[in-house]
Amino acid sequence: MENEQYFEVDHLTKFFPVKKRGQFFGKPIYVHAVDDVQFTVRKGKTYGVVGESGCGKTTLARMIMHLEKPTSGRMLFKGQDITLFNGKQMKALRRQMQMVFQDPFGSLNPVRTIRNIVAEPVRVHHIFQNRQDEKIKVQEMLETVGLSSSDEMLEKRPGQLSGGERQRVGIASALILGAEFIVADEPVSMLDASIRADIIALMMKLKEEKNLTYFFITHEFGMARAICDRIAVMYAGKMVEVADAASIVDHPLHPYTQLLIDAIPPLIPDPNWGKNISEGEVPYFTVPPPGCRYHPRCSRADELCKSEIPELVDYRDGHFAACHHV
């Protein structure tokens, strides 16, 4: 059962220091980007994190990939504490975990050929002794992600590819080392709806074929619902609700989750849509409000919410919510 706890995060926190305007000395103040988050990703499953910009979801992904150092907390990969891994250990670990980035236009080096981009990880890890083996592997990866493996394709540069094709290249280079844990940060948010479905279908197919585990970050609830096994909703650095995909969408417990779902325009236009959308935005916290962070926007808020931070509580069969008024 060791696979049950595949990737675990324990009280993970990230504060970014910021200075007040004109301040050079004295104590810095901190933005609470990720605040005391814990969760477990199970092997072969897709764990989704949904939230608006600034909720801390990207910081969370970056910490998992060691692109950002946590302020406190622990991360365990297959039972091993990887929080304090050094560069060398991380390099070895990256053969098992890789990231797919959001922006297929910005994340690929525009002057390198597709062959070099996809081959980069195997070169860094000195996998192949000769170029021919490497080329065969690159071609195999391109085919795996549904791209042509012709010499013409290998010599193309990112600028000659469409957004969807570029994202496929990104996936190919993430998988070439045989990684099994993929952190995907909004992999399709910059693509057209028609292509989006394609890339998602590809990612799901690869998951089946290679028994991958995904940590999937998105701001689109609909997408999370379609592909994730479990979904966590983040607000202002905290997880406010965690549950199985169907459960969280069909029976949301937290008012913020409800707001996120209500905000999605329905597929069939509905004149009543938008009635429940309150004004207000995700705040920029240096000093988070006391108690529940959502209380300034919440219609259910009362005195308790202003003073006491709600904990994630299991309300029914693994459906957790952090709200005093469920």
Place this chain on the structure above:
Amino acid sequence: MPILTVDDLRTHYFTEAGPVKAVDGVSFTLDKGESIGIAGESGCGKTTLAMSLMRLIKGGAVVGGKIHLGDISLLDMSINEFRKIRWERISLVSQAAMGALNPVYTVGSQIVEAIQLHWDMSKSEAWERTAHLLTLVKVDPVRGRSYPHELSGGMKQRIMIAMALACDPEIIIADEMTTALDVVTQAQVLKLLIDLQKRLDLSLIYISHELSVLGQACDKMIIMYAGKIVEMGPTAKIFGAPKHPYTQKLLGSLMDIHSDCVIPDSIPGKPPDLLNPPKGCRFWPRCTVGQVTCETQEPLLIEVEPGHYMACNCSDDKI
């Protein structure tokens, strides 16, 4: 009588390899107080269409067709004359709201500048109007003294709407206005726009690749593919009973949050190269119901039922 008539509009971009036919024979009308949504994939020509209406095409030109605002022909007037029309009768809220504001001026002074450029108003009158406009878009007038970087994305987009309304235009063109915003902010801004459009009796052209957003905001829909209109009709018809195979596929590619875990179908292939578009139906290479005749025979936009137009050779209504 429609307030805006677009007739057989053709806009080409000139490249070394030849002209790219980004908008190729588009015709539609917009009534007073009506809202039209224009949808399609990236590169279908929807933004080019908007830019043609605003006469802001760069690297290309409107090579054919007519645009009439009431009785005035917009393409026949000089660019200086057109500057009186822009802002005062037609204005644009563009995609790049974040970048459209000048970072070194307060947002209020940028609205004041727009007003004073067009109207003979004193500075204090213009500031008064700015405060009124900000209230209209539900931004605290005090915010007029803020610099763009001090505002959130949603707030900036509201400022852009206020700016578009500065000179009381009749027509607003909103190009991917909410695309860069978060869901909740998008819903708020969209609600605001719908509300303003009704309240001020504006005519609206809303361009987006997100069909569900358009469905909420618009009375009428235009679906574009490769520079042409493939289907046009009342929103309820387009969503309820889409006729064109492309519209059907486009609607089918959307994720529905309330359905069970299904990944929607994608549309195989990619839009054609507009340097050399296919001879017949432009959607033919990607179409699943297409027949041999579609390869050579270009479908015309015909009225399949009152107010509902479609360009397809293979539809039941035609056969």
